[in-house]
Structure formats: C-alpha cells, structure tokens
Amino acid sequence: MSVHVLGTLAHLDRAFEYAVPDTLGAVAPGMRVRVRFSGREHEALVRDRYELPETTRPLAPLLKIVSEDRLISEGMFRVCEEVAKRYAGSLSDVLRLAVPARSAAAEKAHRARLERDRDTSAHAPGTAHTRGSAPLPDERSYRAKFAGLGAFLEHSRGGEATPRATLVLDPVDSWISLVIEALKSLDSDAGAIILASDQRDVDRLARALTKSAIDHVQFGSAQGPHARYTAFLSALDGRAHVVIGTRSAVFAPVRNLRMIVVWDPDDDLYEEPRAPYPHARTVALTRSFHERCSLLYVSRAPSDFARYLTLAGTLAALEPVPAPHASTHPRIELMDAYLREREGASGFSRLPSHAHAVIRRGLAEGPVLVHVPRAGYAPALACRFCGTKATCVQCHATLAAPGRGELSCSVCARRYGQYRCHECGGVDLRPLVLGQERTAADLKRSFPHATLHVSGGASGIVDDADVHDGDLVIATPGAEPQVTGKYAAAVIVDASASLGRAEYNADTETVRRYSHVIGATRTFDCGGQVLVVGPDQHPALRSLVLVRSNAFIDRVLEERTELGLPPSSKVIEIRGERAACSDFLERFEAPKSTEIFGPTEAASFGIDAEARVILRCPVNRAPELVEAARAAMLVRSAKKLSGSLRLQVDPPHVF
Template structure:
C-alpha cells in the first residue's frame, strides 16, 4: 500500500461517522480507473470512436434515454450516426456462449452518436447488427422528436415511430432521382384577392420567413393558391412542407402542383401509396432529391432539406390529431418546426379555429384575409330556419324538410346539383317510444336501439336484433326516430323529388366529385364532394345535433363544417343559396350568415381567456382506474399554479364498440381528472407528468394511467 493510500485510510479512521462513507467512496474511485469499452465476448473493437450511443425502440418513459454499446470492428464502416441497428436489450432470454452469459432479446434502435468513451464503467454489449447503412435519422429530425416528446410528455421512441416509416429493402436499393433546379417565382394570380397575398408570396420567393393565418375565400381556388405558395418557396432554393387533412385534399393539391410545376418537384406522402412506394418517396426527400412534400398527418415529420415553409390546411379537422402516443397535433408540430428552422408558416382554412385566432392576437402570425366586399361577393346567400319557423311550418311537422328548404332545393335543381348535409350517418341511428318519447333501449345491455334499414331493429352496442319491442315506461309498441341518418334522408328526398337522381357520400363511400347536372347529393359532414361549377344550393339539416353537443368546441366545429359545405356553393351573384336548419340567434349561425369565422373565433378566444379555458391555458387529462388516478395525482409534483379539476367518472365503453384513446376498456369504470395551468407553465406541467408517469411505469404491477396533453374533448 502506498503512503498516500495509507494516509487516506488513517484519515478515514479518524473521520466522523457521517463522513466515513464519503471518504471510502472517494478512495475507491481514485484506485479504480474507468473501464475501457469492451464486449462480453471480447470481440475486436473499432479503432476510432468505439462507443455507439443508441436510442432503443422502447416507448416506455423510464427508458427514454440513450444506451451505450460497443462497436465491433466488422461493423465500423456501416455503424454511422442515423442508421438503424439491432441490439440486445433487457434481462430476459439469457443464453450462455463461450462460458459467458449474454442476455436480452434483439430489438431495433437508431444509432445516434459515435463516442470515444462511455460514461458506463462496466463492459458494454456489442451492436448485434447494422440493419441498413442508410442514415434515416438526422440531427434535425432527432431534435424535433425530442421537442415533440417534451411538449406532449411522451418518449422519443414513440415519436420516431410516427416520424420514420418502416424500412423497405427494395425501395432502399433504388437510387433517388436527381434534384431539379429551382423553378421560376410564380405570379400572384388568385392571391391578389387577399390584401396581403402578393406580399406573402414575394417574401417567400425572396427567401423570407413570413408567418400568416390565412382565411381562404369560398371556392376551389385554395389548392391553386397553396401550390403557388409552395412554388414561391422552391424558387428561393428552399424546401416546403404542406400537411392536409385527408387524401381528397392531397389529391387536389397534387393536381394543382403538377399543373403549375410539372412532375418530379414534389412528393406525396400518404398511407394509400403502400409501404414500398411511400418509403421510396420518403427516402427521396431524406436524400435531398425532392424539396417539396405534401401529405396527410404523418407527413408533418417529413425530413425536408432546407425548410423554407411549413403549411397546414384546415387545422380544425379531427384527422390532424394523431391517435397514437404521444398523440401530437400537426399544428403544434409545424409550429415547433417553424420555430426551430426559422422558416415561413402558413395556417390556412375556410373557417378559423380559436388556436389560429390566438396566433394572430399574440402577434406571432399576421392575418391573411380578403376585404368584406370581396368576401360577400364570393359567398352564397345564407338563410335560416329556426325552431319558431318549424313550429308554424306544416310541411316541417309532416316531414323533415321545412318549406323554405324544400323551395330552395326545388329552385336549385333547375340550375344544377343540390347538396344536403346530414350530421349523422346510417338510416335511423336513434329510436324512441312514439308515445312517451323515452329512448328505446336493448333488453340485454341497455344499449340504444337503431334501425340500420327500413325494417330492421338492433342494438347499437351488442348488435343483437330486437323483435317484439315494447316500452318499459308506458307499454307502447310504436317507435319514432330521434335522429335520422343520411341514408334515411336520401330515401325521403327520393320520394319528394322522384325524377331527380340521389347520390350519397359518407363513411361507406366518399365521393370526390359529382357532375354539374341536377341531382341531390346527401352527405355527412366532411364527406361533401366537389360539384363541377359549384352547387346551386345547399341544405344544412339538423343543426341542433351539431351545436348542442356538450363540448367546448361544439359551436366552433359546427361553424367549420357548415362553412366547409357552404363554400362549395356558387356565389350569391350566380344564384347560390344555403339554408341552415338551426336557431338563428345562435352565435355560429350568425357567423355563418355574416360569413365571419374570424370574428366568431376572436369572440370565443376572449371568453375562454376570461374563464381560463384552452388554448389560453394549458390543460392535461389523466384517466384510469379510480385508485390509480388518485395515487398518480397524490404523487405527481405539479407546478404551484396547477389546478386539478375532478376526478369524475367516465362513461363506460359499450361492449363491441371500438375503444377510443383514453377510454376505459369495455365493462370497466374509469375516472378522469383535468389539470390546468396558466400561460407559460405548460412545459413545467409536461415535465411533471412525464416524470410521474416514468416512475409509475418503472414499477411492475401498477394499474395503467393514461396521460394526454391538450385533450381534444374536455366537455
């Protein structure tokens, strides 16, 4: 023993008891140097940077970190940052080879970084395989994934499952096309209809980063206008990304871009393309061969090189909210990308959400709107039928079509197709007793009875057919329709207009376009086809079913769906008329009559600010079994400003019905609590929830607790 170590041991004997453990640990650290990277099997290591930092494909929060592995010499050339690898992970399925125990099953991961040494002092497991030498994870994409995971209290691995498509070997072997030179800057064309439109395009073409909330005018020109914004960005030598709500919108923008720029300048990323074609297109974007991307929700993570513009169309559509963990919204992801890259931002819609209005109110983005005179000239005439009118209307009491709506449909059919929007699909989704109006329930599970056809009756929960029903309240045997679906409406309209063809568009079959000849087109909200030359008239039926939902966004969502249908109608100067069957005094109805979605959103934002509702405040939902929710709330370290609302019981999921994210399993009773924090404390709330959830998932046997930041439905 050296004199220095002997002196240290003597000092340790004379030290106070509370310092003894600290001194011994210090001496032990001085005697034992950090181990060099080595593998369990003693394989030869890479000569330089022998440590690989790997992000394993494990979505559990307590494993949301990097793990170090040794790089064997044989994998040195291919094991580069960004490639897919396979590693042994976990303590299960151990095996013995060459007298040594090797453990863990093989799982996928991404090689994030090569290092000279590891912070871990023990032996490192070696990389088992480099799946492909193609680097698919860039530093920018990894940084975005980390930002999204922190924003939504999730794991980076879960975000990367959404961001990086599965590998396809055949697509990977094919070379990507050579990049095309930048196109010429486009003319403003229909952008001249907006007061700030030409300036927005010029700023993009000059390499600037304008940020705007765009309230698009009625009509089909929105796809051409989006295409010109993409072309202006490409002309500056930068890339562009546009996210749209569905495949029909993607197809329209695809056609507009092809007509404006030709083939080969943009890639379409949708699930309909198939795994091989979609991965080949994604690789072309990753390799820099294509600088413009359009697609549905998953395209929000597309690795566009030199990003100059991110755009989102119709941010109020439900399809922009990802159902898989950590359930990010495309609008928030694109806002993060705009902030990280300092690029342009365009949030477009015919309507206006409260979140979009907040971006303008805070000054983060500017308004991109048309003048009132131009808006009135482009919009159709909107007329209303309220409850008082229905009570006095003999035709409305005998049928579902009020006299004003019937007259508008008859007049419209003389000049072209007529759109009929019905808020519910099916035939008769809800039934009630014709005598006492009590809801008709199943005798087996108490689920609601529905009529899928003209002569059928079955339970909407368990699917059992019902025969010989009688009302348990009054003993009646006759049923009436509480809610009438799209197919029943089409049947009734076919009898009212026997010489006119009736087409339906809904969940079973969604039409993209219809001819400009006279016809009745019955559609559910969001499935309205585009008519050649525009519809001559539109009937928006059963407005009460959309406005009276017990949800904070009921009015905003009803107005968005009404405007989406009314925007397909010809302008008032060409005879276009819209009849909405809803109480005229309601705020969304008044906003539709004035065609003022921005004013409606600003008023909603003002009221939510007074009440502390989102998006002014940040909110999170915690759901699960009652005991688990109580234990989670008692253990989480919430910010001091946090306010816990609840918990309250959640509706039980009916047997046989698909389980929504955050809903209890069929037959189980769950509770949900809402946590609200003031502006500026959202990041602290997300960190606290993520820490508590990570600690909970690390414990085996704990009941599941579902956590979601920014829940879409809060009642």
C-alpha cells in the same frame, strides 16, 4: 457513439453509449442499427459518434447496421424531443412516428434507381430544373387578394425573418390554387410540406400539382409499407422537394425545408391516435421554430387555435382586400322566424317547404347538396324551455344521463339530483335528438326525377366525378363530393343537433363544417344559395352571414378563458384501471393552480377505461403540469407497477 434505443420502457427513454467494432466503421449519426439491450436485440437510431466514451465502464458493441441511409438529422432529433416534451411522452414513441418502418425491397429499388440516375447524368448534358415562376400580381393572384401574402412568400425564400401566419379563405377561393401559387414562388431547390387532413384532399392536390408540372411525392398512412418508405427515401435524398400528405407527412425529411402549409388545421383527423398523441398542427409549429421555415395555416372559417396564437403574437393574420360580397360568397340565408311564420306549420319542420323550394331551383341550374349531421354523436341535454345546453357548474363540461340514470358530469363526477337552467331557471331537460335516417327517403319522394347520391357513413363516399348537373347529394360532414363548377344550392339541416353535441367546441366545429359547405357552393353572382335550417339567433349561425368578421371567434375565446377551457388552459387526461389512477394521483405533485377532477367512472360514459382523471391548469403553467404528470408516469414505469394507464395532453372532446 450514442444511440437511442426504440421500444424501451418510459424510464429508460434516453441515449445509451455503445462501442463501434472495426467491421462497422461506416456507421454515422442518423443510421438505423441493431444493439443488444436488456438481453434482447433492439433497433436503435444513432444520435452521435465520437472518439472517446463518456463512461469508464466497458461498452457493449454495436451488432449491425440495418440501413446505411442517414434517416434522421440532428435537427429532426431536436424537433422530436420537443414534441415528446410537449406531450409528456417518450422520444422513442415520437421517433417511431417520424421514421417509418424499413422496407428492404423499397430500399433496394431506391438504390438501383439512384445508380441508374447517376449513370444517366454522367452521359447526358446538364439541364436546369425550374419549378416555375410566380404569377404577376393581378386580380387573379392571391398575392393581390390577401394583404401581406406577398411579403410572407418572399420571406419564405430565405433570410433572417421566419414568417408564420394564418389565412381564412373566402368561399370563392381555392386552397389548392393558393398552394400552387405559394410553391411557384419558392426556389426550385426549396423544400415544402403540404398537409391535408383527408386523403381525398391529398389526391385532389396531387392531381392539380401534376397538371401544373410541380414535382412532388405523397407520404401518408394510407400508403403501404413499400410506397411509404419509397416516398420517405425520395424526400431524404433530395429527389423530392415537395411532400404532400396527411398528418404523418409533417415529419417528412425534406431537405432545405422552407415552407409548411396546413389546410384546415382544426380538423380532428390531424390528431395522432398513437402515443404520445401529437397534433399535426402543433408538430408543424414546433418544426417551424426549430428549422426556421415558414408556416401557413389555411382554413375556411376562423380557427380558435390559430386566432389564439394570433392574439398572442405568434402568428400574423393575412386579411383579404375588400371585395364585393356577391362575387366572393353565395347567398346565405337562415331559416328565421319570419320565414317560418310566413310558411305556417311546415316552417317549423325539419325540412320546411322553403328548403324544398331552394332545392328545386338549384336542381334546375346544377347539382344540389343537402348537408346532414354525422351519425353517432353523443346526445347532449338541453333546457326544454329555452334550449340552453346543460353544463356542469364546477368544470363547465357537458352533462349527460348515461343509461337514463342520474344526471352527472363525466369530468368531475358531480351529480345533480335536480338541475336548474343557467339562463331561464327551468328544471325540465330534453335530449337533442339527431334525425337523419329518413332524409334520403323523404327527398327521394319529393324529387323522384333527380339522381340521388348518399355520401358518408355505411353508404360510402361518393366520388367527385359521379355527381352531375341535376343530381341531389345528401352528405355528412367531410364526405361532400367536390364537384366541377360547384353546387348550385346547398341546404343545411339539423343545425340544432350539430350545435347541441356534447362537446365544448360544438359551436366552432359547426361553423368550420358549415363553412366547407358554403365554400362548395357557387357565388351569388352565379346564382348560388345556401339555406341553414336551425336556431337562427345562435351566434355560431349568425357568424356565417357576417363577412370577414372575427367577432364570433373572439367572443368564444373570451368565454373559454372565463370558464377555463382550452386553448386558454392546459388539460391532461389519464385513463385506465381505477387502482392505477388512484396510485397516479398519490405520486403526482400538482403544480400551483392545478385543478384535479376524478377519478370518475369512465366506462359508464362510453370511454374504453375503468376510470379517468382530468388535470387542468392555466396555459402559462402548462410546462410545469406536463412535467409533473410525466414524472409520476416515469415513477410508475420504473417501479413496474401493475395497472395500465394512458396519458394524453390536450385530449379532444373532454369537456
């Protein structure tokens, strides 16, 4: 038989043959076993079993069967291989992500439960299980609201076509209601995986599914080993057809998998922090192709990743049927020059009088949300005259002056004795300072009778049920409580700080986060209003008031293609000791059109390494670049060279 040994060195990441003793004749593909490898006992997963070995050398015997459950199918083996190849990692590392650590107590309890269910079913009459029927298409049905969604759900039930699509919700829409309708459209024995980046969203979905009588299990890293392995076994034996969870749930062994739904696919919480650092949305796409199941990306704002795949023909865009703006969106207002000048000097403050008026009106109708930037963003530099962010002329990454030293680029290490703005030619720069410390204190003085909640950061996350009408909530991105009936008003402050973060995708990330604030606010028909305090002429903020338009995201993709930024390019980061980075470059055979930046001093830019190297190439040459980088790492592993290195494909926040 062939097994894949877990925990080996990268250059030994392949299948090995072992002999099966007569006492262990029950071993089968997918089981967890123990073998002796390189003088030590290791866990391994059985890949295949056959009668005759492929080698003439004597084979070492299998030591024991750890679990008689067939934990991974051949299809999931292929998915894991593709993920390892795409991220220049080892199959062993991906298998550790796909198959959780064994819990003997959970396994014992699971087998006892199966025995009880088997005895009960033998003496009880059979009952037909149904998940429920899909609602008829009407004004409340998402099938009727989004053109093509009905066909998507029908094809998800089976057939030759495998639909993959992206869908952008209006603020009035609920992603949970959409998921429930999609699940009810599937057959009762069809499997589905629903991903949410935040555990609070998973808990909200779980409560809604329970209320709708849809059987499901939660699967995620927030669970303990016992609960996690129990959920894994429930999906493995077919007891649980619907699995919901955070990023790790994308590997759940769901039987008869027919649909994967990813909520808010651009959230950085989907990025796996362990090697080979796969992104859950990419794993979902890979699994959709290998297991021929439908895939749906659902978001509040147009996703650059999903839009890029849509323009490439990989995804279909499900557009909403035209509807009155007042019934789908709140009133969205930008603090423009007219409002500022009408108000006078206070109109140019961080919290102008108009923002106080919006809050005051909202508190009379319900809860009000004040959205502030998250603390800890790396401050960027901008032109003092026109406000344009300072970027490198060579690689287009954001410039910084670490420790108030010389202005330089963290990617290509180019230094600038004197910087000149690309737009106006100005030479003076200013930091984009983040100010949020006094927000709660200022608002408490202005609204002393309102109950004040601060959500996020050191203060902790406020529970949804703790917010009532007349309450004032100050929250950072992702920490907004989702209140019943939504917020009567919302004020977004420090928009210039969010847009000025030292990241190439600061504009799209700002739109994504602000779209969640807009989605948590009542519609215009119900008196809802959102005020954005920031540079009102910025394309990102202007896109918030353009209903169902892809103009902004298309412009962003065009600019990134012109500048060689993701997703139109493939980027690899290697970080570690400086000598090891230099040795990697000596062994790296760069494919055609590859750009190499570095090694640069990484520690001076707040990176946990001495140095780093950035590799970049057009996306059509991505497989060659990834394979060349992996080959250089394998040579270092085989030679057992000193110096640790970390390789990451598509690293976040490099540029």
